[in-house]
Amino acid sequence: MxxxxxxxxxxxxxxxxxxxxxxxxxxxxxxxxxxxxxxxxxxxxxxxxxxxxxxxxxxxxxxxxxxxxxxxxxxxxxxxxxxxxxxxxxxxxxxxxxxxxxxxxxxxxxxxxxxxxxxxxxxxxxxxxxxxxxxxxxxxxxxxxxxxxxxKRYDLTNLKIYDIINSKKLGDLLYIHVEYSQQKNIPLKVFKSWVQQTNIFQYLGVHYVDIIHFVTGAKPLRVTAVGQKNFLKNNGVDTFDAIETVIEWKKGTNTFSSTFLCNWIDPNNTSAVSYQSVKFIGTKGRIESDQKNRGLQLVTDREGIEDINPYFNQNYTIENxxxxxxxxxxxxxxxxxxxxxxxxxxxxxxxxDNIRPTFSNSIHSVSVIEAVNKSLKNDGKWIRL
Ligand SMILES: NC(=O)c1ccc[n+]([C@@H]2O[C@H](COP(=O)([O-])OP(=O)(O)OC[C@H]3O[C@@H](n4cnc5c(N)ncnc54)[C@H](O)[C@@H]3O)[C@@H](O)[C@H]2O)c1
Structure with a gap:
């Protein structure tokens, strides 16, 4: 033990x-x-x-x-x-x-x-x-x-995506589209004491940087990012509302790109804490994965509409x-x-080493965060890794 x-x-x-x-x-x-x-x-x-x-x-x-x-x-x-x-x-x-x-x-x-x-x-x-x-x-x-x-490496949806991509059913990857966002409550309340020392990409977007590396085995080549400061700045929090990032990746002779659209100023009454979706487009096919809408919706007088993700972390009562x-x-x-x-x-x-998200297996997620932060400070300049 x-x-x-x-x-x-x-x-x-x-x-x-x-x-x-x-x-x-x-x-x-x-x-x-x-x-x-x-x-x-x-x-x-x-x-x-x-x-x-x-x-x-x-x-x-x-x-x-x-x-x-x-x-x-x-x-x-x-x-x-x-x-x-x-x-x-x-x-x-x-x-x-x-x-x-x-x-x-x-x-x-x-x-x-x-x-x-x-x-x-x-x-x-x-x-x-x-x-x-x-x-x-x-x-x-x-x-x-x-x-x-x-x-997210343990999410069965992402494990299935891993299998599909590695079976080459999509052909050569061309581009990946990620949208990931959370409610205003997170920067305004939950992380209030340290929110100005982070941003929405390094806190949230980083998950899908790791997933792209995990399912494709590709390495990031270069990164560009821009962001907007509006709602949060006007409410006394000096961090980006939203960050848009493009990452170019390489696996063998194949080069593809991924676009990330991330924000944390969604309304507090969205039907789930996170909107999250990912698409993979290849020369022979595409994957569409809505990772917010998992097919379980609850509507009540008290809480309104809730989209429940039964796969992340839920309570299940079994024999009391x-x-x-x-x-x-x-x-x-x-x-x-x-x-x-x-x-x-x-x-x-x-x-x-090669079967878990060990530190060495997670290095690309860090190099991308660092490059995004550099690009944001340099008017969206492409940063080579
Ligand atoms: N909230 C989420 O859904 C979520 C999900 C995944 C990962 N995370 C990550 O988890 C980490 C913590 O997030 P959180 O949501 O729990 O934030 P939080 O602000 O609720 O909690 C931070 C905790 O760190 C403690 N802390 C700060 N400085 C410390 C110190 N010097 N010594 C000991 N404890 C210290 C605080 O007392 C507090 O208990 C972050 O890195 C975040 O990115 C959060």
Missing amino acids: INVLVIGSGAYVSGKNSKGFGTILPSLVEGTRQKIIDKITIVSKHSSSYKEFQKKVNTVQRISNVKLKYDWYLKNGSNEMAYKNAIKETGKNTVVIISTPEHLHYQMAKFALEQKKHVIVVKPLTLTTKHAQSLIRLAKKNNLYAVVDFH NVFFKGYGIESFLQFFQDCNLIFEYKKSPKYF
Whole structure:
């Protein structure tokens, strides 16, 4: 069995400021139920976050009928470096989850790897290729398993797209079209404290950069991006409302492009938190994938129209106990299982290099983010990778 240290306790960990439980807490429940996880420690910046976290844990324990062995590390005050001692004080079989604002991923992952911990980081891995490469070297040197939570790789739709593209049914790829957007609430409320240090492409668009690399095996060649500052700037948040990006890719002798249209100023009453769709167009065919409309719509007096994605992270009641299932959960469960294999069955971390979104397997997503940010600062200039 493994122990888990979680850094961060916000929206993605526990559904802070929402009705839900986030994605990481439900994954810890399933990992505990499957007897992969023994103890859990949470370290956040503020001790005051404990109350809301404890309420969420009490509820998930009750509905799932799974008892978590957990401890809250920072008992008093605030300390943004508390994660360091928390990591140092963990035992040999403890693995680390990093779910904090994006600009902190590098320093936290670096420290965890230096302390010889296997680690999973929510996307984006880092904001620069230099940082990502130094983490890759460190993981290799210390023989550690280091992965990014690119959970869309576990979505059955994307796994099917992988098969279709690799069977060559589409012929040579010509272009890919991605639309991905979220509600205004996200930059205005959920990420209020750190929104100005990110943008919609590096926070959201990056998922499909990884998916394009995953399903095609192609490498990005050059990038151009432009954006608009309007609604958010007028509401006191200095970040782009929307970013449009073109990435040119190469696989063997085939060159193709992808267009990304991303925003986070959709109305708060859209029927799902995200609009997301992707199209692949090749010389012999096309794929159309609406990843918002999964065929399950709920209409109620209280909530209006909701398009439910049953594949991401949902509660399912089976014989009176709630189980958490979906590709969001699977990404973390896979990490727990892999770490367990490393500890109990001496599997080498190297084994996972080409089959999981390891740091080295995620490097293209970082180089594209960095290039997009450069292009945005340079009036949409093409940036070569
Ligand atoms: N919300 C989502 O749907 C979602 C989905 C996938 C990935 N993510 C990623 O997860 C990460 C966190 O997002 P979130 O939605 O949970 O944000 P959030 O603002 O709700 O939570 C951030 C958490 O990080 C903690 N934190 C900040 N500085 C810290 C420090 N120095 N030490 C310890 N803890 C610290 C905060 O206390 C808070 O608990 C981001 O990288 C985001 O891109 C979010």
